[in-house]
Amino acid sequence: MNGEPMRMALRVTKALADLQRVRILMMLRQGELCVCQIVEVLGLAASTVSKHLSVLDGAGLVDSRKEGRWMYYRLPGGVSERPVRPVLKWLDEVLVKDEAIQQDAKRVKAVVACKPERLCRRQRERQ
Numbered sequence: 001m002n003g004e005p006m007r008m009a010l011r012v013t014k015a016l017a018d019l020q021r022v023r024i025l026m027m028l029r030q031g032e033l034c035v036c037q038i039v040e041v042l043g044l045a046a047s048t049v050s051k052h053l054s055v056l057d058g059a060g061l062v063d064s065r066k067e068g069r070w071m072y073y074r075l076p077g078g079v080s081e082r083p084v085r086p087v088l089k090w091l092d093e094v095l096v097k098d099e100a101i102q103q104d105a106k107r108v109k110a111v112v113a114c115k116p117e118r119l120c121r122r123q124r125e126r127q
Contacts, residue, residue: 008060012087015059020044021052025061025075025091026101027108032074036119041107046123060084070116 015021024038039049053073056062061084063076076084095101111119 011059015055028075030108032072034070034116036116037111040111
């Protein structure tokens with residue numbers, strides 16, 4: 001017995017045991033987001049958001065791609081989605097009417113209207 005299913009289950013439950021990571025997953029329901037867009041919605045440091053995204057990635061709950069200077073994250077699709085589909089569906093059902101999740105969704109819509117370059121510049125100026 002190799003224990004890999006147990007390790008995967010523990011990675012997923014660890015990833016879901018944090019409010020910010022659950023918020024990120026719910027934001028990604030609207031589509032792919034750049035790290036700077038997630039930072040803008042959460043109001044956290046980029047390093048903190050990157051750590052959260054690393055945990056989500058390790059659990060197979062997000063996929064990523066790099067484009068120039070920017071890292072983009074999205075919910076997994078295709079074959080990589082199968083193991084986590086029930087978890088994501090459950091989160092959606094449980095949290096769809098949550099007030100904080102609804103506020104995040106509104107903020108995401110406003111943030112995606114901004115170009116990542118502009119967001120990054122604005123975030124650097126605040127530091």
